[in-house]
Amino acid sequence: xxxxxxxxxxxxxxxxxxxxxxxxxxxxxxxxxxxxxxxxxxxxxxxxxxxxxxxxxxxxxxxxxxxxxxxxxxxxxxxxxxxxxxxxxxxxxxxxxxxxxxxxxxxxxxxxxxxxxxxxxxxxxxxxxxxxxxxxxxxxxxxxxxxxxxxxxxxxxxxxxxxxxxxxxxxxxxxxxxxxxxxxxxxxxxxxxxxxxxxxxxxxxxxxxxxxxxxxxxxxxxxxxxxxxxxxxxxxxxxxxxxxx
Numbered sequence: 556x557x558x559x560x561x562x563x564x565x566x567x568x569x570x571x572x573x574x575x576x577x578x579x580x581x582x583x584x585x586x587x588x589x590x591x592x593x594x595x596x597x598x599x600x601x602x603x604x605x606x607x608x609x610x611x612x613x614x615x616x617x618x619x620x621x622x623x624x625x626x627x628x629x630x631x632x633x634x635x636x637x638x639x640x641x642x643x644x645x646x647x648x649x650x651x652x653x654x655x656x657x658x659x660x661x662x663x664x665x666x667x668x669x670x671x672x673x674x675x676x677x678x679x680x681x682x683x684x685x686x687x688x689x690x691x692x693x694x695x696x697x698x699x700x701x702x703x704x705x706x707x708x709x710x711x712x713x714x715x716x717x718x719x720x721x722x723x724x725x726x727x728x729x730x731x732x733x734x735x736x737x738x739x740x741x742x743x744x745x746x747x748x749x750x751x752x753x754x755x756x757x758x759x760x761x762x763x764x765x766x767x768x769x770x771x772x773x774x775x776x777x778x779x780x781x782x783x784x785x786x787x788x789x790x791x792x793x794x795x796x797x798x799x800x
Contacts, residue, residue, distance in 0.1 A: 569787040571630065573779035577685065578633050580772050584692055585641065591691045592643060599694050600708035605650045610687030610714075612649040613642025614680045617673075625674040629732035634725060635677055638684035651683035654715040658722040662730070662750055666742045674729045675746075679722035682780075686718045689772045699765070699774040713767045717777045720761070723753055724781030751782075758783045 581588075592611065595602040616639045617623050626635060659679040663672045696705050730747040733739045739747075761783060765774050779786055 566787070569790045570779075572790065573775070573787075574630060574633065577776060578637065581637060581641070581688065584695075587692050587695055588641075588688060591695075595691075596694065601690065601693075601711065601714075604711045606646070607691045608643045608646040609649055610651065610691055611638075611641070611643045611684060612646040612652075612687075613644055614638050614677075614684055617677055619670075619673065621670045622673045622677065625670055625729060625733065626678065628736075629728045631678055631725060631728065634681050634685070638681050638688075641688075642684055649683045649687055650711055651687050651715055651718040652680065654718040655679040655683040655722040658719050658726060661753075662723075662726050662746050664746075666746050668740065668743060671729070671733055671739075671743055671746075675726045678725040678729055682722040682725055683718050685776060686714055686721055686773070689770075689776055690714050693768075693770045693773055696770040696772055698769050699771040702771070705770045707769055709768065713764070716760075716764055717768060717773065720757065720764070720777055721780040723750060723757075726750060727754065727781060754781050754783060761785065 588611070592607050595607045614635070617626075617635060623632075626632065656676070656679065659676045663675050666672055690709070693709060694705060697703060698705055727747070727750040730739075730743060730750055733743055734747050761778070762785070765778055768774050768777060
């Protein structure tokens with residue numbers, strides 16, 4: 556007998572749970588994050604490609620209240636607040652930023668509403684920071700299925716792919732929230748459709764990418780960021796992540 560898809564209220568609850576888990580993990584591991592930024596281990600291949608501090612470069616804070624209101628409406632206040640609060644300064648541009656910016660530029664092409672454009676750009680930029688922050692402490696984590704210490708290396712290209720997916724998911728939440736208000740114009744509705752289409756196109760790539768990421772925190776960040784068939788599998792099966800912490 557096939558299972559029915561979860562009702563919207565359950566889906567929203569799982570999304571809120573995933574948000575809370577990301578915040579919890581970041582706060583719990585702030586000491587380790589700061590330590591790695593000061594003395595990156597020499598045996599981690601990733602840090603030979605980019606300084607850890609660059610991966611957590613602080614995004615520019617938002618100053619426009621109307622943009623903040625759009626982001627707050629979909630429950631992504633933390634997504635921007637924590638990178639600004641804990642991001643590193645004078646670290647240059649994150650090597651993940653271009654991947655996030657490309658997603659934003661693609662989705663809002665043709666959108667003239669400056670508030671929507673700025674909100675999408677802001678959450679995409681923050682996505683690069685979240686992926687970068689968990690990447691810095693990846694080697695201290697465990698594999699998402701075996702819960703054994705992570706020993707495999709990871710390359711910058713994999714993190715750039717992960718950033719694109721996380722940016723796509725958070726941007727889709729902004730666009731969906733605006734469409735649901737009933738005031739979105741045709742260009743914004745088309746941007747939302749583009750986001751959905753992109754999600755469908757890259758879904759087949761996700762399982763392979765998650766295995767490349769390997770580590771629990773990164774896998775959960777990416778796998779719960781956008782709608783796909785495996786998004787909340789752990790929650791639906793009663794094995795939601797968080798036990799490790």
